[in-house]
Amino acid sequence: MSPRPDPRPAAGGPPAEAAKAAPRPGERTAADRLAFWSRQAEELHWETRWSEVLDWSAAPFARWFTGGRLNVAYNCVDRHVEAGHGDQVAFHWEGEPGDTRTITYADLRREVCRTANALLSLGLRAGDRVAIQLPMIPEAVFAMLACARLGLPHSVVFGGFSPAALQSRIEDAGARLLITSDGQYRRGRAEPMKANTDEATRHAPSIEHVLVVRRTATEVPWTEGRDLWWHDLVDTQPDEHRPEAFDAEHPLFILYTSGTTGRPKGILHTSGGYLTQTAYTHRAVFDLDPDTDVYWCTADIGWITGHSYIVYGPLANRTTSVLYEGTPTTPHEGRHFEVIEKYGVSVYYTAPTLIRTFMKWGEQLPARYDLSSIGMLGSVGEPINPEAWRWYRKHIGGDRVPIVDTWWQTETGAVMIAPLPGAAPAKPGSAQAPLPGVSAKVVDDQGREVGRGESGYLVLDQPWPAMLRGIWGDEDRYRETYWARFAHRGHYFAGDGARYDEDGDIWLLGRVDDVMNVSGHRISTAEVESALVSHPSVAEAAVVGASDPTTGQAIVAFVILRAGATDGDAAEVTAALREHVAREIGPIAKPGRILVVPELPKTRSGKIMRRLLRDVAENREAGDVTTLADASVMDLITAGLTGRP
Numbered sequence: 082m083s084p085r086p087d088p089r090p091a092a093g094g095p096p097a098e099a100a101k102a103a104p105r106p107g108e109r110t111a112a113d114r115l116a117f118w119s120r121q122a123e124e125l126h127w128e129t130r131w132s133e134v135l136d137w138s139a140a141p142f143a144r145w146f147t148g149g150r151l152n153v154a155y156n157c158v159d160r161h162v163e164a165g166h167g168d169q170v171a172f173h174w175e176g177e178p179g180d181t182r183t184i185t186y187a188d189l190r191r192e193v194c195r196t197a198n199a200l201l202s203l204g205l206r207a208g209d210r211v212a213i214q215l216p217m218i219p220e221a222v223f224a225m226l227a228c229a230r231l232g233l234p235h236s237v238v239f240g241g242f243s244p245a246a247l248q249s250r251i252e253d254a255g256a257r258l259l260i261t262s263d264g265q266y267r268r269g270r271a272e273p274m275k276a277n278t279d280e281a282t283r284h285a286p287s288i289e290h291v292l293v294v295r296r297t298a299t300e301v302p303w304t305e306g307r308d309l310w311w312h313d314l315v316d317t318q319p320d321e322h323r324p325e326a327f328d329a330e331h332p333l334f335i336l337y338t339s340g341t342t343g344r345p346k347g348i349l350h351t352s353g354g355y356l357t358q359t360a361y362t363h364r365a366v367f368d369l370d371p372d373t374d375v376y377w378c379t380a381d382i383g384w385i386t387g388h389s390y391i392v393y394g395p396l397a398n399r400t401t402s403v404l405y406e407g408t409p410t411t412p413h414e415g416r417h418f419e420v421i422e423k424y425g426v427s428v429y430y431t432a433p434t435l436i437r438t439f440m441k442w443g444e445q446l447p448a449r450y451d452l453s454s455i456g457m458l459g460s461v462g463e464p465i466n467p468e469a470w471r472w473y474r475k476h477i478g479g480d481r482v483p484i485v486d487t488w489w490q491t492e493t494g495a496v497m498i499a500p501l502p503g504a505a506p507a508k509p510g511s512a513q514a515p516l517p518g519v520s521a522k523v524v525d526d527q528g529r530e531v532g533r534g535e536s537g538y539l540v541l542d543q544p545w546p547a548m549l550r551g552i553w554g555d556e557d558r559y560r561e562t563y564w565a566r567f568a569h570r571g572h573y574f575a576g577d578g579a580r581y582d583e584d585g586d587i588w589l590l591g592r593v594d595d596v597m598n599v600s601g602h603r604i605s606t607a608e609v610e611s612a613l614v615s616h617p618s619v620a621e622a623a624v625v626g627a628s629d630p631t632t633g634q635a636i637v638a639f640v641i642l643r644a645g646a647t648d649g650d651a652a653e654v655t656a657a658l659r660e661h662v663a664r665e666i667g668p669i670a671k672p673g674r675i676l677v678v679p680e681l682p683k684t685r686s687g688k689i690m691r692r693l694l695r696d697v698a699e700n701r702e703a704g705d706v707t708t709l710a711d712a713s714v715m716d717l718i719t720a721g722l723t724g725r726p
């Protein structure tokens with residue numbers, strides 16, 4: 082397709098209409114918002130129409146489109162085939178070793194039906210949970226959609242998570258089935274997967290079957306009766322399956338994310354509202370034309386971005402997407418640009434950390450490829466610094482295409498704050514304004530909205546269709562985490578700091594809680610700390626996120642070693658600790674630096690003062706130490722660190 086000018090003409094298409102109507106924060110009434118979402122829901126196929134758009138009577142537990150019934154997979158697949166688009170490509174899949182597969186909507190329908198029939202043959206029934214740990218292969222999408230088709234809430238676990246992390250997620254959700262693969266490609270090497278998931282399922286009694294996709298032809302341990310090959314079970318199933326409609330509030334999936342404690346939260350999303358908002362936002366934010374665009378979201382399906390903007394939103398909109406298995410460096414650093422050129426990608430959606438990595442590699446790299454198909458760029462996962470924004474636009478976007486910086490969370494399910502293309506002049510580094518139908522505010526400690534030029538906490542002051550419906554199995558934690566902070570106003574507390582500029586546009590400032598953002602991944606300080614103290618050498622640990630030019634934040638751990646553990650080489654001990662964290666949580670949680678210290682700075686009530694440790698980690702003079710129980714501790718820490726890397 083031809084590149085689109087920026088700003089594009091406001092004429093034609095619903096996105097431009099939506100852009101014209103985009104309100105400033107607080108301008109829309111609640112009734113307007115409900116009417117707006119009702120219109121968006123009408124874009125989907127409902128077997129039974131809803132009787133009420135929103136039931137907020139049991140707040141903070143929302144019910145959207147009450148009484149409505151639909152099948153999510155039918156909306157994402159079958160209806161496009163029935164409308165004559167069976168031959169349209171749903172996915173251009175590109176495997177890491179260079180193998181490819183083209184999947185049309187008709188192919189997708191057949192594969193999803195077969196997979197659904199296979200799951201039925203295992204005795205799974207609506208409401209049962211299915212855990213999925215798979216690399217970025219088409220079967221991952223087939224599995225998710227088959228679950229959606231049967232009303233089986235899925236719990237996708239990122240392929241880089243450890244057996245221990247997988248086990249706790251399986252247990253928490255009580256999953257009956259695990260879908261995994263023999264191995265996965267990681268930077269050119271085939272690494273075992275099934276061997277790891279076996280470690281996880283050994284202590285997960287709820288698992289009755291393990292369905293295994295052959296991907297790398299890796300030798301696998303096998304449990305007769307429990308384990309089944311995908312090609313044996315799925316490929317032999319009938320191609321037809323009649324979808325059944327489920328209640329709009331039927332659980333669609335659970336996705337675990339880090340909070341401020343050591344225990345991940347199972348974020349629960351349901352069907353009708355989630356699909357309505359993911360489809361709407363995908364269409365409007367990316368100004369998507371399903372007949373001409375080739376869209377590529379580079380996330381992994383193990384994260385919410387993969388759920389909402391690789392699977393559900395794009396498929397509901399009949400998008401042609403690229404699905405890419407590998408890392409950006411395999412087999413070479415130009416891989417992403419090569420893929421853009423090969424498929425004529427017109428919408429490219431990625432994370433600031435990757436953009437900054439591209440910057441490090443240099444602009445000569447994208448210059449070698451024909452990127453003229455690009456008409457729109459997206460950013461997600463962390464604040465994008467203006468320098469990265471400009472580089473992205475210049476060297477990937479040919480200095481001519483719009484960039485949408487999209488703010489949202491696992492909990493919000495879909496994009497909440499983003500500039501609509503063509504609606505307002507771009508501001509590098511600002512997510513700008515809530516989308517139509519969304520209401521967000523920046524407030525002070527008391528929940529009062531702050532003025533222009535002021536900063537505070539980001540809150541969502543009105544319910545939205547794709548909002549989480551709770552934390553799996555933990556109603557109290559849901560109320561406590563999101564709704565207690567501004568309970569008197571009924572605001573959802575996002576955990577982010579934000580600022581209004583002089584025009585009233587929103588700038589995100591990063592987390593205000595003990596959650597780190599490393600390469601756009603959410604990791605809790607408490608989770609890494611508890612992994613560290615589970616090692617026999619560690620007496621105490623404190624973890625902070627220190628700002629990092631590429632990854633946004635980097636994990637820095639301060640540890641006090643047990644007597645005896647210091648006998649060996651300090652470098653050996655810290656290397657062992659890094660490996661230990663990788664084993665406990667996953668490689669993404671490995672601290673970049675581990676500093677051995679004699680003491681930790683604590684208040685008189687025993688609370689660790691992470692602010693001071695962050696000062697040390699970022700090579701600053703430690704700030705105000707007056708609330709420390711022992712003010713000399715900071716001297717002890719810094720003295721001990723002098724001369725160390």
Ligand code: WT7
Pocket residue numbers: 338385386460461462463464465486487488489490491492512575576577589590591592598601602603
């Ligand atoms: C946290 C949510 C949204 C999908 C990927 C991450 C940060 C996300 C932005 C953005 C500034 C952002 C926030 C948020 N974040 N997008 N465009 N600008 N910050 O989902 O793992 O649930 O993390 O990511 O801090 O709270 P997540």
